Amino acid sequence: MLASFMQVLDSTITNVAMPYMQGSFQATLGEVTWVLTSYMVSAAIMTAPVGWLAGRFGRKRLFVIALLGFTTASALAGAAQTLDQIVLFRILQGASGAMLSPLSQSLMLDFYPVEQRGTIMSIWGMVVMIGPILGPTLGGFLTENYSWRWVFYLNVPFGIIAALGLFVLLPSDSKKEQARFDLSGFGFFAVAIGALQFMLDRGTTKDWFSSSEIIIEATLAGVGAYLFLVQLFTKNETFIKRAVFRDRNFTSALIMTFIISMTNFANSALLPPYLEELGGRPVLDVGILMAPRGIGVMISMLFVGRLVMRMDARIPMAVGSAMICWSLWQMSHWTPSVSVSELILNTVVRGIGGGMIFISANIMAFATLPGELRTDGASVFNLLRNLGGSIGISISQTVLATNAQIVHATLASELTPFDRALSINAQSLLFNMRLPTGRTALNALVTRGAIVTSYADTFHLLLLLSLASIVILALIPKPRPTLNSRGKNFEVSEG
Secondary structure, eight states: OHHHHHHHHTTTTTGGGHHHHHHHHTOOHHHHTHHHHHHHHHHHHHHTTHHHHHHHHOHHHHHHHHHHHHHHHHHHHHTOOSHHHHHHHHHHHHHHHTTHHHHHHHHHHHHSOGGGHHHHHHHHHHHHHHHHHHHHHHHHHHHHHTOTTHHHHTHHHHHHHHHHHHHHHSOOOOOOOOOOOOHHHHHHHHHHHHHHHHHHHHTTTTTGGGSHHHHHHHHHHHHHHHHHHHHHHHOSOOSSOGGGGGOHHHHHHHHHHHHHHHHHHHHHHHHHHIIIIITOOOHHHHHHHHTHHHHHHHHHHHHHHHHHTTSOTHHHHHHHHHHHHHHHHHHTTOOTTOOHHHHHHHHHHHHHHHHHHHHHHHHHHHSSSOGGGHHHHHHHHHHHHHHHHHHHHHHHHHHHHHHHHHHHHHHHHTOOTTOGGGSSTTHHHHTOTTSHHHHHHHHHHHHHHHHHHHHHHHHHHHHHHHHHHHHHHHHSOOOOOOOOTTSOSOOOOOO
C-alpha cells in the first residue's frame, strides 16, 4: 500500500510546484510541462507489460527493483540542475512507478482469502483515491515552506522503508515459463499510447487539429492502436493476454472504471483553479477544502467492500454514480462565492460516490479472474483508469478554454458606448468605453463572467457523462456471484 500511495501521489504532487521549477530552470511554460508529460507517457507505456515482466522475473524481485528504481529516480529528480536532467529522471520515475500499483493489487488478492477481499480492496482503493487528492495540498505546503525539490525527496525515506519491508517480508515466488516477449506488439502499443498521451497533454495549448504536431500524433496513435489490436487478436503469443478480456466481470468493471475516471480526474483538475483564481482562496485553503473528499472515500470504505460481497455490484455502483451526478449538478450552479459548508458537503458526497464505484469495480473485476491472470488484469485495469483520467482532463480543459472564448465574444457583442447601464453613476467613470482604462476594466469584468459561465457549462458536461455511465451500467449483464459473508454460493469460473 505504501508503494502504491507513493506512485499515485506523484501523479499530482508536482502540479503546484511547476511555476517554481520554471523559475529555477529559466524555462518557458511549454518547456516545463515536459516534467509532467514525460512522467505520464512513460508510466502509461510501462503499465501494460507488467504481467509479462512479473512472470519472467518473479513478482517479488520485480516489485523491489521497481520500488528502488522509483526511489532513486525521485532523489535524482530532486537534485536535478537542468531541465533535461529532470525530464530524464521523470521518465525513469514513471517507468518504475507504473509497476507498483498493479503488483501490489495482484499480490494482495493472492494473500487474502476470497471472503476478505472486499475489505482489503476497500482499504487499497482508499489509498489509490486519496493519493491524487492529497497531492496538490502536500505539494503546495512543501513548495511554499521548503523547496520544490522536497516534492521528490519526500519519496526517498518511504521508498527505502517499503523496499526493505518487501524484501524481508514478501515471500519469494518462482518464475514462470514465459513465451518470447512480443516485441512488435509492445512497439505498436508504445507508439499508440505515447502519441495519444502527447496529443492529450499538448492539444489544448496547440489548438488541437489546427496544429500539424497534433495531427501527426493523432495519426501515429491511430495507426499504432490498429496494428496493436491486429497483433492482439491474431498472434498466439502477446504481452497482454487476451484471456483477461474473456472474463465478463472484469470487462464490465473495466468499462465502468474508464468512464468514471474521465469525470473524476477532470473534476479534480478543474476545482482547485476555480477556487484559487475565481474564488480568491489561498492554495493551502483550497487543499483543506479538498480534503473532505478523502473523508468521503474513507466512509465508503467502511461498508462498500462488505456490500459488494453480498449483492449485485451494479447496485452500489449505481448509487455512487447518482451521488456524483448530484454533486456535479450542484457544481454547475455554483458561483465563486460558494459557501464553505456547501463545498464541504459536495466534496464529501462526491468522495463517497467515487469510493463506492471504484471499490465495487475493483472487487467485481477480480472476483472471477483466474489467479494466473491477475497481474495482467491489474496492469490493464490501472492503464485504463489512468488513460480515462487523461482523456477526461483534456476534454474538460478544451471545453473550458473554447467555451470561455465563445461566451466572452457573446457578452462583448452586447456592449456599446450607448448602453445606459454603463453611462450612469459609478459605471460611467469605471467602465467608460471611450477611455483605455474603462475598456480594460470592462474587459476584465466580461472575461471573469465568461470564465465563470464556462466552468458551469463544463461541470454540466461532466454531469452528462456521469448520467451516461448509469445508462451503460444498466446495459452491463448481471455479474457472476462472488462470495457472501459466510463463504457460501461461491462460483469459480474461467470466464
